[in-house]
Structure formats: structure tokens, C-alpha cells
Amino acid sequence: MERYDPQAIEPRWQAVWENAKAFEVPNPDLPIGEDVRPRSYVLEMLPYPSGELHMGHVKNYTLGDVVAHVRRRTGYDVLRPMGYDAFGLPAENAAIREGGHPRTVTERNIASIRRQMLRMGWSIDWSREISTHEPEYYRWTQWLFLRFHEAGLAYRREAPVKWCPNDQTVLANEQVVDGCCERCGAEVEAKNLAQWFFRTTAYADALLDEMSLLEDWPDRVLTMQRNWIGRSRGAEVSFRIESLDIEIPVFTTRPDTLFGATFFVLAPEHPLIERLVAGTTAEEAVQAYVRRAAAQTAVERANPEREKSGVDTGRTITNPVTGEEIPIWVADYVLMEYGTGAIMAVPAHDERDYEFAVRFGLDIRRVVEPADGGEVELPYVDKSTSARSINSGQFSGLTTPEAIDGVIAWLEERSIGRATTGYRLRDWLLSRQRYWGCPIPMVHCDTCGVVPVPEADLPVLLPEIDDYLPKGRSPLASAEDWVATTCPGCGSPARRETDTMDTFVDSSWYFLRYCDPHTDAAPVRREIVDYWAPVNQYIGGIEHAILHLLYARFFVKVMNDLGVVGFREPFLRLFTQGMIYRFGAKMSKSKGNVVSPDESIERYGADALRLYVLFMGPADEDAEWQDSGIEGTSRFLNRLWRVVHQAGIPTEPAPPPDTPLARRAHHAIAKVSDDIQRRFQFNTPIAAIMELVNEISKAPDDPAARFACETAVSLVQPYAPHVAEELWGRLGHSRLWETPWPVADPAMLQRETFELVVQVNGKVRERIEVATDIGDDEIVATARSLPRIAELLDGREPRKAIVVPRKLVNLVL
RNA sequence: GCCGAAGUGGCGGAACUGGCAGACGCGCUCGACUCAAAAUCGAGUGGGGUGACCCCCCGUGCGGGUUCGAUCCCCGCCUUCGGCACCA
Numbered sequence: 001m002e003r004y005d006p007q008a009i010e011p012r013w014q015a016v017w018e019n020a021k022a023f024e025v026p027n028p029d030l031p032i033g034e035d036v037r038p039r040s041y042v043l044e045m046l047p048y049p050s051g052e053l054h055m056g057h058v059k060n061y062t063l064g065d066v067v068a069h070v071r072r073r074t075g076y077d078v079l080r081p082m083g084y085d086a087f088g089l090p091a092e093n094a095a096i097r098e099g100g101h102p103r104t105v106t107e108r109n110i111a112s113i114r115r116q117m118l119r120m121g122w123s124i125d126w127s128r129e130i131s132t133h134e135p136e137y138y139r140w141t142q143w144l145f146l147r148f149h150e151a152g153l154a155y156r157r158e159a160p161v162k163w164c165p166n167d168q169t170v171l172a173n174e175q176v177v178d179g180c181c182e183r184c185g186a187e188v189e190a191k192n193l194a195q196w197f198f199r200t201t202a203y204a205d206a207l208l209d210e211m212s213l214l215e216d217w218p219d220r221v222l223t224m225q226r227n228w229i230g231r232s233r234g235a236e237v238s239f240r241i242e243s244l245d246i247e248i249p250v251f252t253t254r255p256d257t258l259f260g261a262t263f264f265v266l267a268p269e270h271p272l273i274e275r276l277v278a279g280t281t282a283e284e285a286v287q288a289y290v291r292r293a294a295a296q297t298a299v300e301r302a303n304p305e306r307e308k309s310g311v312d313t314g315r316t317i318t319n320p321v322t323g324e325e326i327p328i329w330v331a332d333y334v335l336m337e338y339g340t341g342a343i344m345a346v347p348a349h350d351e352r353d354y355e356f357a358v359r360f361g362l363d364i365r366r367v368v369e370p371a372d373g374g375e376v377e378l379p380y381v382d383k384s385t386s387a388r389s390i391n392s393g394q395f396s397g398l399t400t401p402e403a404i405d406g407v408i409a410w411l412e413e414r415s416i417g418r419a420t421t422g423y424r425l426r427d428w429l430l431s432r433q434r435y436w437g438c439p440i441p442m443v444h445c446d447t448c449g450v451v452p453v454p455e456a457d458l459p460v461l462l463p464e465i466d467d468y469l470p471k472g473r474s475p476l477a478s479a480e481d482w483v484a485t486t487c488p489g490c491g492s493p494a495r496r497e498t499d500t501m502d503t504f505v506d507s508s509w510y511f512l513r514y515c516d517p518h519t520d521a522a523p524v525r526r527e528i529v530d531y532w533a534p535v536n537q538y539i540g541g542i543e544h545a546i547l548h549l550l551y552a553r554f555f556v557k558v559m560n561d562l563g564v565v566g567f568r569e570p571f572l573r574l575f576t577q578g579m580i581y582r583f584g585a586k587m588s589k590s591k592g593n594v595v596s597p598d599e600s601i602e603r604y605g606a607d608a609l610r611l612y613v614l615f616m617g618p619a620d621e622d623a624e625w626q627d628s629g630i631e632g633t634s635r636f637l638n639r640l641w642r643v644v645h646q647a648g649i650p651t652e653p654a655p656p657p658d659t660p661l662a663r664r665a666h667h668a669i670a671k672v673s674d675d676i677q678r679r680f681q682f683n684t685p686i687a688a689i690m691e692l693v694n695e696i697s698k699a700p701d702d703p704a705a706r707f708a709c710e711t712a713v714s715l716v717q718p719y720a721p722h723v724a725e726e727l728w729g730r731l732g733h734s735r736l737w738e739t740p741w742p743v744a745d746p747a748m749l750q751r752e753t754f755e756l757v758v759q760v761n762g763k764v765r766e767r768i769e770v771a772t773d774i775g776d777d778e779i780v781a782t783a784r785s786l787p788r789i790a791e792l793l794d795g796r797e798p799r800k801a802i803v804v805p806r807k808l809v810n811l812v813l
Numbered sequence: 814g815c816c817g818a819a820g821u822g823g824c825g826g827a828a829c830u831g832g833c834a835g836a837c838g839c840g841c842u843c844g845a846c847u848c849a850a851a852a853u854c855g856a857g858u859g860g861g862g863u864g865a866c867c868c869c870c871c872g873u874g875c876g877g878g879u880u881c882g883a884u885c886c887c888c889g890c891c892u893u894c895g896g897c898a899c900c901a
Contacts, residue, residue, distance in 0.1 A: 220817060220896075227816080227897055234901085252901060265901095302899075338900045345901085351814090352899055424900055545896085615838070617826055621818095622894085626825065632838050638853090679829065687827075687837035694837090697854095757833050762882045764833055788868095802881055804832055812881045 004641035006605025010722040014121055022737055023068075023123040025077050027516065027528055039077040041532050042068045043511055043571075045540030045548070046083045049109035049131075050090035053116045055580045055587060055625065056541065058597050059613040062719075063577060063682060064539050065122045066614065069718035070676050072123075073741035079532050081514035082117065082124045084110050086133035088503025089167060089183055092436035092468075102436040102468065106133060116597060120606050121721055123737070128517045132438075132506035137513060139459035140523035141506055142441040144555075146452050147562050149442075153199045154430075156442075156450060160269075160337075161195055161429055162188040168470030169433045170195055172502060173426050174228075174547045179302060187297060196431040196440060196499065200554050204229050204423045206568075207553055215572040218620070221545045228546050230424025235408050237344065237417040239264060239317045241328075246272060248317065251339030251422050254349065254383065255411065256403035258321045259392040260367035261344035262357070264328045265310065268293035269336040273313070276328065282314040286330055293332045301332055308333055308356045319344075320416050321393070321407070331356060339422055347379065354379040367391045371399060428551065430502045435468035435475040437500025445487035445494040454488050460496070474498040507548055508555035511535055511570060523564060530566040538571035545576070575680060578622040580613070587625070595625060607720035608634035614682040614719060636690055637723055640716065643696045644709045644727045656707035658748070661699050665711040666748035668692040672715045673741070689715050706731070714742050757808035758783045760792050776803045783809050 017023065028036060044064040047057055068080045086106050094109070095102035110131060117124065130137055148154040161170045166186035170193060175182040200207075208229055211222055234253035240246070248266075252258075266273055268290045277283040289311040293301070300306075310331030317328050333352055334343050347357035348366040357364050370376055371388045380387070382400070389395045389403040398406055411417030431440060439460045441453040453460055463482035468475045476498040477483060487494035509523065515532040516524040534556075540548075549571070556570040579586060582593040600609045611633035616623040656662050672685040689712055696708045710731055717724035717736050728736040751772055756779065758766040766788050770779070780801045783789055793811070800812040 223817065224896055230897090230900060232900075250901080254901080306899090308899085333899045333901095335900070343901050350901065352901075355899095422900070424897095542895085615825090624825070626839070628839050629825070635853095636838080642853090674829085681829090683825095684827070684829095684837080690837055755833085759832085759882075762832095762880095767833075800881060802832090804882095807832055808882095810832080810881055 001642070001645045004638050004723070006607055006637075006722065007602075009726045010119075010121060010606050013722045013725045014118060016725075017121075017123070017737070018118075018126075020735075021127075023072075023078075023080065024125045024127050025079055028531060030525075030527055032527055032531055036531070037077045038075060039079065039532065040071045040537070041079045041535045042071065042537045043080070043514075043535045043539070045538075045544065046085050046507065046510060047113060048088070048090045049084045049086055049106050049113055050094040051109060053113055053120075053597055055595060055597060055613065056577075058120065058609065059577055059580060059619070060539060060541070061117070061120065061122050062610045062613055063575070063619055064537075065610070065721075066676065066682060066718040067537055067539075068123055069721065069737065070673075070741060072737070073717075073739065074677075075740075079128075079514070080124055081128040081130075081517075082122075082126070083128075083130040083510055083514065084113070084132065085503060085507050085510070086110065086131045087138070087437045087500075087506050089169075089432075089434065089436075090503075091133075092434060093167075093183075095436070096469065103133070106436075119601060120597070120610065123721070128514050130510065130513055130517050132503075132510060133436075135459045135461060136518075136520070137510075138438040138462075138506070140513065141438045141501065141509070142453075142458050142460060143455065144509065144523060144559070144564075145501070145505075146441060146455060146458075147564075148198060148558060149452055151558070151562065153202065153558055154196060155199065156194055156196050158192060158194040159197075159429075161191055161193050163191040163193075164188055167434070168472050170429060170431065172429045172504070174428075174550070179297065189297075195429050196497075197427040197429055198554070200428045200550075201423060201425055203554050203557050204231060204425050205421075206557050207425075207550065210553075210557070210568055213569045214574075217571075217574040218576055221542070221549065221574060221576060224545045225550055228425065228550065230422075232422050234420065234422060235404075235411065235417050236340070236420045237320065237411060239320060239342075239344065241276075241315060241317045244275065244315075246275070248272065248342050249340045250342050250344045251420065252344060253422070254346065254404070255407040255417070256383075256389055256392070256395065256398075256400055257346040257349045257367055258319070258344065258407055259389075259395075260346040260348050260365045261319050261326065262347060262363035262365050263326050263345045264317045265331050265334045265343050265345050265353075265356070266313075266328065267334040267336040267341040268330055268332050270330070270341045273330060276313050276315050280314050282312065286311050286313055289330060296332070308352070308359055310356060310360065312360075320411070320414075327362070329356075329360075337426065338424070349379055349381055351379050351381065365391065368400060428502075428554070430505055431499035432502055433472065433474045434470055434500055435462075435465065437503065438462075438506060439476070440497045440499055440501055442497040443485055443487060443494045444497065445489060445492065447492055448487055448489035448494075450497075451487055451489045451494070457488070462500075474500065476500070504548060504551050508551045509559070511538075511552070512556075512559075512565065526564065526566065529564075533565065534567050534569055535571045537573045537575065539575045539577060541579070542576040549574070575620065577619050578617075580616075580623055580625050582625040584624070595627070600630060604630050604634040605637075605722070607723045608637055611636070611686060611716075611719050615686045617683055619682050633686075636693070637720060639697065640693050640712060641723065641727065643693055643700070644713065644730065646700060651706070656704045659702050659704040661695060661702035661708045662704035663748050664692055664695045665704070665708040666744045668715060669711060669742045670744035670749060673744070676718070685715070686719065711742060714739065754806050756783070758786065758789055759808060759810040760789065761813055762810060765789060765792060772806065779803050779809050780811070783811060 042064055044060045068078045072078045091106045092102050095105040098105050162176050164171050164181040164186055166184045176188050180187050232253050235255040236249050236251055238247050238249050277286045310329045313328045315328045316325035319326050345353040347353040347364040349368055368387050369390050371386050385399045387400040389398050395403045395406050408419050439462055441460045443451045445451055463479040465479045483496050485494055485496050512524050512529050516528040519525055552570045559565045560568050585591050587594045612630040615633055668688050671688040675681045675685045692712050713724050713727045725736050753769045753771055755767050756770045757764055766786050798811040802810040
């Protein structure tokens with residue numbers, strides 16, 4: 001018998017698939033008829049070509065490959081494309097590190113990633129390959145930007161922004177983690193700059209409410225997105241400073257506590273502060289406080305452990321329900337970015353206001369109590385129906401929800417307030433002061449202002465420049481020939497926008513372009529994109545729970561509103577895979593704990609590696625890489641190889657004889673199919689196939705051995721397609737990749753007998769084989785007649801007998 | 814602090830709807846093959862008692878509860894991981 005040699009087998013089958021265009025799915029002819037084939041769009045997140053593939057990619061794409069193979073073999077046209085998220089900081093930083101041009105380095109990395117992907121044997125439709133840095137792609141990114149701009153959803157404004165001093169660019173809110181740059185970890189700085197934004201906040205409600213259109217997303221991802229969007233319903237209430245004739249609105253989720261508002265607080269950045277204190281005795285102290293606050297970093301300021309600080313302005317403002325004058329303070333626990341930058345402080349019913357009032361000796365007035373009249377400590381923050389208003393005029397006695405509605409109605413009648421909704425979500429800051437990105441297709445004209453580049457002039461090509469190192473302003477600004485242009489409006493000399501787009505813009509619609517990757521008429525043709533998309537199954541890392549997954553959802557909603565696509569959500573089902581660790585840490589070059597896919601392939605073959613990354617444990621959980629683990633799956637493939645060659649393999653009559661081994665094979669079919677299709681569980685099917693192979697090797701002369709071997713090979717194909725295809729051929733068949741997925745025969749799953757577990761008082765005391773159709777009474781009688789059970793009963797009559805059909809009987813004394 | 818997930822042999826994990834805890838793999842032990850080793854094959858492998866076998870007791874982070882029966886449900890706690898964190 002020939003040895004199992006993955007190094008010989010694997011490249012051979014990869015060539016066969018390539019020649020046969022085995023995994024290419026053509027687009028339908030237009031117009032699309034009624035009788036279309038069932039189809040499934042299976043997609044994994046596309047890689048950044050900033051280096052080579054790592055084990056995380058191997059797990060991600062192998063998962064998708066298993067799903068894709070099984071769907072193909074169960075009758076679907078499966079769209080499974082691949083591309084590269086080529087623009088952006090990771091690729092650009094890699095280029096700077098390696099000292100080449102970003103394009104050269106990126107394209108070299110793409111070539112090596114593609115080579116690795118082919119070597120893994122993933123079933124990808126390579127005819128649809130795209131890369132976001134190619135003009136054929138980013139032309140349409142720019143086109144979408146223009147349409148967003150037209151619709152008022154892309155705009156430029158000067159705003160306080162987060163600046164990464166290391167990467168020398170601004171960042172989106174989503175890219176700031178604990179006050180630090182998500183990429184490089186440097187502490188971010190605050191700056192005021194004119195920047196481009198997408199109006200994500202206009203879609204805050206849609207992003208929340210349309211979660212109901214999703215078929216299956218992990219709860220934790222939905223929760224994270226909900227928290228990120230942070231919708232809270234409440235009211236805006238106007239407070240007046242009579243002496244200065246100024247109105248300052250506040251946002252509150254607790255209008256019912258207005259009677260307990262005993263002071264008022266402004267954020268240090270609030271624009272009215274200067275006017276309030278000008279020429280007063282408090283002026284100097286307030287200005288000093290404001291300066292101190294400005295000097296603090298976001299990290300310092302966000303530390304909730306820190307004792308509250310603040311300063312009295314000496315001014316008062318009128319509480320609109322009580323008519324009382326309450327003091328106005330300035331304190332940095334109030335944020336300018338949320339709500340209106342001013343709050344009414346209700347110390348009795350808010351933790352932060354309470355802490356502040358205690359520290360500065362301000363009034364604390366209780367206006368809510370438990371509905372059952374019980375005693376509670378302050379601050380009392382319950383806003384459910386088990387709380388009710390007190391000391392609140394006409395609203396006293398109402399439950400909190402009633403009081404909230406009542407106060408809002410009262411405010412609306414008098415035009416001093418209204419129901420409104422607050423969001424934590426901010427608009428998406430998309431401009432970056434970096435070279436390696438999609439140019440923003442806008443022109444600055446002294447006469448016309450900011451003018452869009454006409455659609456016919458797209459793409460605005462990224463210019464070739466010598467020095468693309470980040471230096472605080474976009475490197476594109478130094479490409480003077482490129483910057484100088486004429487205004488599309490008036491024809492006078494004008495300057496191009498020199499910022500580039502955030503990489504997340506590129507990756508917010510790539511999955512649509514795959515559907516129609518070569519069209520030069522539109523980003524995608526509507527009929528084609530609606531044929532394939534939305535994605536049926538998306539697979540990727542949890543680290544994109546907010547960033548990419550929220551942006552892509554936003555993009556698709558806008559594109560739907562613009563009529564570009566016919567659906568509202570990009571990804572119907574989402575599966576987030578866990579990370580692979582080694583020696584307790586994420587694999588990284590600096591920790592020296594990396595196992596490279598190339599190394600594993602060379603030693604054990606792609607099939608053994610593919611099996612191992614999914615056999616490690618549940619795919620959605622983190623897992624620890626064990627070098628001996630891949631040896632195990634490699635050993636299993638050797639065993640499978642041997643069993644197929646040695647099992648005698650006489651040609652059996654079809655259908656195969658009904659033997660214990662044939663029944664084991666049918667059980668394996670049922671288990672593997674159910675685990676992959678219904679449970680989306682990938683480790684246990686491998687165990688089931690291993691069991692089957694073990695059974696075959698124990699009974700090589702079983703008359704159904706051939707059938708059992710064919711079943712094992714067929715079931716392992718999604719995981720280990722090369723060796724499966726090879727053995728399938730040696731069993732006298734061909735093209736396993738398009739052979740229908742096996743179906744378990746229900747009759748073969750039926751058993752005539754089963755092992756009855758006999759318990760006494762819940763403890764297992766005996767097991768016997770009994771007929772499947774045995775009656776309950778007979779089960780009890782049989783159980784009691786067993787010598788061991790009779791001995792335990794010792795003549796006593798069981799108080800109760802519980803029979804679980806086809807499982808067990810429990811005799812209770 | 815708030816929200817969420819998880820905790821099972823020496824290790825990774827299995828047990829799907831409350832019904833035989835530890836499937837499958839790794840590791841280890843013994844045996845076969847071999848001059849020998851590796852590879853491969855076979856047997857065994859949660860802890861304890863007793864010990865030829867049978868059998869008994871304990872056992873799924875800890876403490877309680879519900880139930881004939883709990884890894885699974887409920888209450889309280891501990892630990893680990895993840896998210897959010899002055900969001901008014």
C-alpha cells in the first residue's frame with residue numbers, strides 16, 4: 001500500500017479544481033427569470049494584506065469552507081469570493097517598516113496570501129477576486145461618497161476630534177479604546193479640525209430597530225452594538241437665566257425628577273460660560289478651572305474613581321417647575337459631547353449628582369420614593385413602576401413612568417420642553433491624514449467652496465509620491481501637480497481635498513462588489529446584487545463587533561435608501577469565531593509563540609491543519625494551540641487512508657447490507673449533518689467521523705465495510721477535501737466536491753433493542769438490553785425481576801416508578 | 814461599578830430538550846512488532862475503598878434550593894475572560 005503523502009496529493013487536487021473551475025459560480029443572465037436555483041452567499045471577513053496569513057485566518061476560512069462545501073453538496077449555488085482590504089494603516093505601516101512603496105508591499109503581500117490560500121485548498125471563486133486599493137474598486141467607493149454627499153449624509157465640519165500623535169492622523173470614535181489609539185496604543189489627543197463625517201447618527205434608530213431583520217447574530221454582538229448606539233429616551237428642558245435673558249437646554253431621562261433639581265452644571269467646554277462669568281468675582285476661578293479641564297487627557301478625565309471637581313459661577317438659573325433660583329456650577333463630570341453639554345442636577349436620584357452635592361454641600365431634595373413606602377438610601381435611582389413621585393406638586397403620587405409622561409406633557413404645553421431621544425453614537429469621522437487610502441473626491445474652490453468631483457471624472461487616482469510618511473497633514477498635499485486642479489463649478493483654479501478615507505469605508509461595501517465585480521456601470525448592478533445578497537452566512541472575528549459590522553450595516557441602509565440595493569441588512573447570519581492562543585497568549589511575533597500555517601502545511605499537510613483548527617474546540621470560543629493536537633488529526637488521516645485501503649473493499653450489492661457497521665455509518669451521517677447544518681458546531685462532527693473510522697478498523701470484514709468507508713470519506717470532505725477526493729477516486733468514484741451530500745436512512749437509525757438503564761433512587765444500578773417496543777409496565781416488571789434490583793428493593797414496594805421512553809426507569813423507594 | 818459569557822479528568826473538550834458524566838483527541842502506562850529506536854498496532858487510563866471478578870463510595874468552581882433524577886433550572890457567592898463605564 002502506498003503511503004499517505006499530503007505533499008503529493010494536495011497540490012494535485014488543487015490543480016484539478018482550478019482547471020475544472022470547480023468553485024466558480026457564474027452570474028445569471030439578465031433579466032433574471034423566475035426559476036432560479038437555490039443559492040447561498042457564504043462569506044468570511046476579508047484579510048488585510050499587511051503580512052502573511054496566520055492561524056486566525058486559517059480557522060476563519062476553513063470554517064467558511066466547511067459551510068460552503070456542505071451547502072454546495074446539498075444543492076445550493078454557493079457564492080464564496082475572496083478579496084483584500086488593501087488600503088489603510090496596517091498595510092501602510094507594513095510598507096514603512098519594510099521600506100517599500102505601500103503599493104509594492106501590499107501587492108507583494110497579496111500575492112503571498114493568495115498563494116497560501118490556494119495551498120490551503122479553500123473552495124473560493126477566484127474569478128471574483130477584488131482588492132480595495134485598485135482604481136476599478138475605489139472608483140465606486142468615491143462614487144458612493146458622492147451619493148452620500150448629495151443626500152446630506154457626508155459633510156465637512158470643524159469639530160473636536162481624536163488625534164493619534166503616533167499615526168499622525170485623526171481617528172473615529174470607534175477606533176479609540178480607553179482613550180488610546182486602537183491600532184498603535186498611543187494616547188489620543190484632542191484637536192479642533194475641519195474633517196469629513198458620515199451622518200451615522202441619522203441611522204441610529206434604523207441600526208437599532210432593524211436588528212429584528214437579522215436571522216441569527218450572537219447576542220453579545222447585538223448587545224455591544226446597542227450599548228454603542230446608546231439610545232435613551234427622555235426630554236429636553238429649557239432653563240432660563242432671567243438676568244441675562246439666556247436659555248440653556250438640558251437633556252434628561254428623568255423629567256419626573258425636575259422638582260428635585262437643586263443645581264445646574266455646565267461642561268467646562270460650554271460656550272456660554274464666558275458670558276456668564278464676564279466681569280464677575282468668579283471669573284478668574286472659573287477660567288482657571290476651564291483651563292485645567294482642557295489640559296487633562298481623556299484618560300484622566302474619564303476615570304470615575306477620581307473625586308468630583310467643580311467651581312461655582314455665582315450665577316443662578318430658574319427651575320422651570322418650582323420657580324426656584326438654583327446655582328450654576330461648572331464641572332468636568334459633564335461632557336460637552338453628550339446631550340447639550342449642560343445638566344440639571346438631581347442629587348437625590350443620580351449617583352454623580354449626589355456625590356457632587358455631598359462634596360460641595362449643595363441641597364439634596366428627595367422627590368421619588370419606593371411605591372410601597374419602604375425606606376431606601378439615597379441616591380435612589382429606580383425608574384420602574386415600583387417608584388413614585390413625592391414633593392412634586394400635581395405629579396406627586398404618580399408612579400415614575402406616569403410622572404415622566406406627565407411632566408413632559410406639562411412642559412410641552414408651556415413650550416419649555418419636549419420629548420426627545422439621546423444617543424451615545426457620534427457621526428463617523430472618515431477623513432485620515434494618511435497617504436495609503438481612497439482619495440476623497442472633493443475640490444476646494446475659493447469662489448464656490450467645497451465642490452464634488454463630477455461623476456464622469458472618477459476615479460480620482462491616488463497620486464504617486466515619493467514621501468508618503470505621515471507628518472500631521474496629508475502627504476497628498478505635497479503632490480502639488482495633483483492638488484492643483486480646476487473648480488468643476490466655475491472653472492477657476494482650485495485645490496483637491498488631500499485627506500483620504502478611513503479603511504473601514506472601503507470594507508463597508510466590498511461584499512456587494514463581489515456579486516458583480518467587473519461591472520463598470522455602477523458599484524453593482526441592482527438585479528445582480530439582489531440575486532446574491534444579502535450574505536446568508538458571515539464569519540469573522542469578534543473584534544469587529546462594533547467597527548466594521550456597524551459601519552457595513554449603516555452603508556447598506558443608506559445604499560438601500562439611495563436605491564442601489566434592495567435590502568436593509570448586509571449579513572443575515574453572523575458567526576464570530578474565537579481566537580487561537582499559544583502558551584496562554586495571542587500568537588504574535590514579539591512573543592515568539594507563532595506557529596505559521598506554512599510550517600504546519602509542510603509538516604502535516606493542509607488537510608491535517610484544517611481538521612485540527614476545527615477539532616480544537618467550539619469554533620466560537622478561544623482555543624489553545626497544542627503542537628501534539630495537529631499530530632492527532634494527521635494520525636487520523638493516516639488511519640482513514642489505511643482503513644480505506646485495507647478494509648478488503650469487496651464490491652457490495654447496492655444498497656449495502658444491513659449490518660451494525662452500516663448502521664454506524666448512517667448514525668455518523670445524521671450526526672455530522674445535524675451538527676454542521678442545524679447546530680453550527682464543527683468539532684463534534686470530526687469526533688463522529690473518527691468514531692466511524694475506529695469502527696471500520698475494528699470490523700474490516702463487515703459486509704458493509706465499503707459503504708462505511710465511502711461514508712467516512714464523503715463526510716470528511718468539507719474538512720479535508722484533498723485526501724477525501726483522493727480516496728474517493730481510489731474507491732472508484734469521481735468529483736466528490738459535487739457529489740450530493742449523503743442522507744441518513746431513517747430506517748437504519750431505528751433500533752430493535754435499546755439499553756435500558758435501571759435506577760433505584762436515582763442511582764444507576766443495572767443496564768439491560770430490551771426491545772424498543774416494550775411497554776412501560778413491562779419495563780417496570782422486567783427491572784424489578786433483575787436479581788440485583790430485587791436484592792436492593794429487598795421486598796419493598798417502590799413508591800413510584802418513572803419511565804423515560806427508550807432511556808431508563810427509576811424505581812423510587 | 815454596570816452588562817454579558819464561561820468554570821467538567823494530567824490537557825483540549827463531549828454530554829443537543831432535566832435522564833448512563835468524561836464521547837473524540839492529546840498525554841501517560843502496559844503489551845505486540847524491532848537488534849534497538851521511531852512509526853504503527855492492541856489493551857488500559859476521573860479519584861478512593863475492596864480487590865481475581867463482582868461491587869461500593871465520592872465526583873462537573875463553592876454554598877443552598879427545586880425535582881424521582883441537576884454539568885443543565887432557581888437563589889447566593891468565588892474566579893477568569895469580554896464589553897461598557899461620569900452618556901445625565
